[in-house]
Amino acid sequence: MVKKKLILVINPGSTSTKAACFQEKKLVNSREILHGAEELKNFSSINEQLEFRKEAVLSYLRENGLGPEDLQAIACRGGNVGQLEPGAYEVDQAFVEASFHSETPHPANLSPIIGYEIAKEVNEKLGRTPDSPDALKAYVYDPVCGCGIPEKLYTITGIPEIEKPFLTHVLNSRAVSIEEAKREGKKLEETCYIVAHLGGGITVNLLKGGRILDLVGDDEGGFSPERSGGLSVRLLTKLCYSGRYTEQEMQKRLKGKGGLMAYLGMNDLREVEKKIAQGDKQAALILDAMILQTAKDIVSLGAVTCGKIDKIILTGGMAHSKMLTDKLRERVEFLAPVDVIAGTYEMEALAFGILRVLRGEEKARRLPGQTKKD
Template sequence: MKYKILSINPGSTSTKIALYEDEKEILCKTLNHSADEIEKYEKIQDQFEMRKEAVLSFLKESGYDINELSAVVGRGGMLPKVKAGAYLVNEIMVNRLKNNPVIEHASNLGAIIAYEIANLIGVNAYIYDSVRVDELNDIARISGMPDIPRESTSHVLNSRAMAMKVAKKYGKKYNEMNFVVAHLGGGISLSIHEKGRIVDIIADDEGPFSPERAGRVPCKALIDLCYSGKYDKNTMNKKLRGNGGLKAYLNTVDVREVIQRINNGDEYAKLILEAMAYQVAKGIGELSTVVEGNVDAIIITGGIAYSDMITSWIKKRVSFIAPVEIMPGENEMESLSLGILRVLRGEEGYNVYNE
């Protein structure tokens, strides 16, 4: 039996959709929403009907019959802490995301749109590997300040999917192996996967700087800067997320541009980019201690992993720990679709959301 799965991944100004038939991608499209269109809505949740109609209209115009779908999956949004894997979307989840999300975020619309379309044709809607997956060990939650416990925030969807692929390549199951995964994108996060659970992470504000984020910075100096009177709270937030990292040092978030500068002899650009790779390598080493060095493979993924220059710098520093697998790309639509394909085939179970 063949399964057709529609995946929906809302972003701030676009809605990505993909249609898979089993493992085969039939369609992948980014539906862009203009600034004028987005600005009509006071809250992100108010965009639901507009985005849903955009998805349905595109599918109809492209000749795809939604009645042929076996399931619909949406990007998991800002729920309270959840487990990894699939959740059946129900009224309780939809109500939480519509009326009381942990954070207002475009990903909250994924489950809501999926649920509405699935109800139209009488199939199940799911989310898979929500951005709020939290399986940290208790010891990993201790930060050093009781006021600020550590929470799990990382690129779970792509990181778990790539770890599963590597496990299959090695002829084993995901829950039989230990991985360190470094996701290199606009933000950089790292995670340690111990026998099928993400037991610790380095979030994008705890570790390496990235194209637009400052990452881990000296706390005392940061406090002094916050109270210096030079900057308001919004500006300081931007210094950490949006105007940090490569943007702050080199005035660009485009890694390809930085590499071009390096190839043209810019030694300062080389120093900064190599420092980013250096910090990623340090993070990999840090997380390797969680499993006492018993790491089966290190995985480097995300859009920046397409750069041989950056991955070679990281690999040189960490290959003594474990074999390094380079798996570039965000892979979000594939990860959503193949996750639910495993559920439909009975290879994985699913959770039912309750408050």
């Protein structure tokens, strides 16, 4: 029997839905529900996956014997709902609408919707109104759009109608920056880190004082396991107008079927390394190209602070690869010392962020234009 109430964490990804419960800072249980290609092909859009993903979370709760009375708060990964400051946001109907109609389709957009619906159902079952002091609430912490409002200097591109988007792995990049500052015995506000998140998509982020100052997004830098990265706009435009692909097919080539997937037919770095160990020269060449391009992205952000970087942090799932991190280190450590914090800390970052809200150490905002009811 659970004595203290729990924070439920919901984190949908491209091929899985992660759910976990934390009792303050202690992980009580967790589950990663994998979604195979055969399951997902039945949905024509990510929004159509809403009930499917929600049921995955509810089944996790049932399997662990958790009921409505066990939950204290729901912490949700957030997608793109417009440029926001980092930190916590209370999910209301406006946040739900913004998530559902996001211009950037991603399973993360479903997380606050799922959390909001579960909270609403729990409150109704327990006879609480949304404004009751003991009402269960859903929150988002450090959404992908939570870089803050960037300085104009960093948003200018070669076409006035297109501004550089500030969408990145905010949650994990800030979490490992906080961890690195603790390791060094520094205040976060005094640090300047470059964080390379090495996952299915690769982003490189310059964090000064814990805030993202500039970045290389997953669609503008080097390629990654599933994404094409930046391409020659001349050749890309020609391909788009060749008549060979629909817009949806091109989007999939850029994000989902690009990068390692396009060259090698696989997006799992471990499988690529097996091929290299077996003497596959093409696999070795493509991986070296990805590493080189990532290194160039990392070093490019050094120009923003005139080379004044405290540490380069390599994180994300691919940071578990010694082959990859050693080769990256060799190319970038002339700029700053390199630390590896492998894996992702998204579940902990979500839970701990909302715990700080519950303790009164941080305040949860609402979307701009929304006011909190008394």
